[in-house]
Amino acid sequence: MKRRILPGTGLSVSEVCLGTMTWGEQNTAAQAHEQLDYAIAQGINFIDTAEMYPVPPNARTQGRTESILGEWLARRPLGDLVIATKVAGPGRRDWIRGGxxxxxxxxxxxxxxxxxxxxGVDCIDIYQIHWPQRNVPMFGAVDFDPSKERxxxxxxxxxxxMAAMIRAGKIRHYGLSNETSWxxxxxxxxxxxxxxxxxxTLQNSYSLVSRSAxxxxxxxxxxxxxxxxxxxxLAGGMLSGKYLGGALPAGSRFALFDTLGQRFRKPMVTEAIEAYAALARARGISLVQLALGYVRSRWHLGASIIGATTMEQLREDIAGAQFELDAETLAEIASVQARYPNPAG
Structure with a gap:
């Protein structure tokens, strides 16, 4: 698997990063460890988690994902693994540090x-602010509202x-997430x-239908x-194709959790995804290859963060995130984007 040096860090990371937010909710510890074993065997050395995980967040499970990862790390040498996690920003989550x-x-x-x-590690490679302290539009919102200042x-x-943590040797670098240009x-x-x-680094939502970056x-x-x-x-799984035609597969994230991924459930998003699915069929590739190949093609990409609930999904997604699109396919994607520039925000 190709690796990239993250600017300003010296860290060499796989172009695919293993996401973890389902571990401890939709996935058991044993399933998470199976995902980790497979991902490492495929050349992935970059793993992303968060103190808030798993999703959807709640007091019962908060912190479980980091612990599941820690259990796996305890059984093997760190080697060249790059571990990223996040501190939750302000919000109504009283179960994190008592609010x-x-x-x-x-x-x-x-x-x-x-x-x-x-x-169970001595140092975190990239420590990220999960969302800003200040008032900003997030998670698909596009309008800034001064009345929400705090x-x-x-x-x-x-x-x-963050600098104090770097000096203390507890983190190597820090990053931002869900952040704006300002x-x-x-x-x-x-x-x-x-x-x-x-x-x-900046960890933001980015896909064929979410192009604010x-x-x-x-x-x-x-x-x-x-x-x-x-x-x-993959826009919360929308770009996997499993929700095409209004389908809502049993056990899928959107079937289990009504409030998750609202930005990806907008009517214009569905319409855009239908157009991308038609393009993928015409090109003789899967929608996953089209979607993840597009993200891979972007010049500002450090890594695509791939998460899955089944091994079948994980295998397809890791392969798709290494798929190279040709110039003609990229040009046809651009023509679809002209009709649907940024439908999910």
Whole structure:
């Protein structure tokens, strides 16, 4: 499997990153460990998790995913594995630190220590802010609403908190997630002013139907020498084809959890996916190959984050995320995108 050096890190990571958010809810520990064994055998060395996982988040399961990964890590040498996890941002999740989710220096330090303990490692390679402290449109929302402004720790305090963890040897680098162009630039501006490390990666939703990272955010990534870690490259499974024609397979994520993935359930998203499915058929490839091959083709990509609930899905997705699309197929994708530029947001 191809590897890429993440700019500003020296970390060599597989172009496919194994996502983990179903472990502990839709997947048992044994199933998660089977996924890990297979992924490593395919050349994957990059694993992404979060203190909030599994999804959907709740008090009963929170933290279970990191623990499941930690159990697996305890049985093997780390070698060249790259482990990424995340600190939850502010929100109504009283079960995380008793509701203390504002990103203060103290909360960042406590969250790092808790993740280190669950994972059973001495240092986290990339520690990410799961979503911003401040008010921003997220998860498919597109309109900024000033009435939702709230107080909380500044970006300066978050930079200082991350820098303290790097100095302590508890994390190697840090990244952002669900962040905007303004946020990326502010983190770097403040880090430079303080003479401290800035963020090295951005983990945002990115797929054929979720392309917010292609405009001014792509410029910010280029100028700040960051790479994109693309989550939901199959749009929550919509681009796998299993929901085509209004299907709702038993046991699927959208059948089990009504509130998940609302951005991918918009009528225009469904229409766009039907067009991409027709294109894939015309090109003689699968919709998964079309969708993941497209994400792979993007110049700002660091890695595609692939998650699955079955081994069959995992095998197809890992292969699809290494699929190379030809120029004609990419041109035809662009023609579909002209009709459906960014339907999921």
């Amino acid at each position: 203390r989710t504002d990103l203060t220096r103290e909360v960042i330090a406590e969250a790092v220590d808790t993740s280190l303990a669950r994972l 107080g909380g720790p500044s970006i300066r305090e978050q930079v200082e908190g 946020g990326v630039c502010q983190f770097h501006r403040i880090a430079k002013e303080l003479g401290m490390p800035g963020p090295v 292609d405009g001014d955010l792509a410029e910010a990534l280029f100028r700040e020498q960051m790479s994109l870690l693309a989550y939901s490259p």
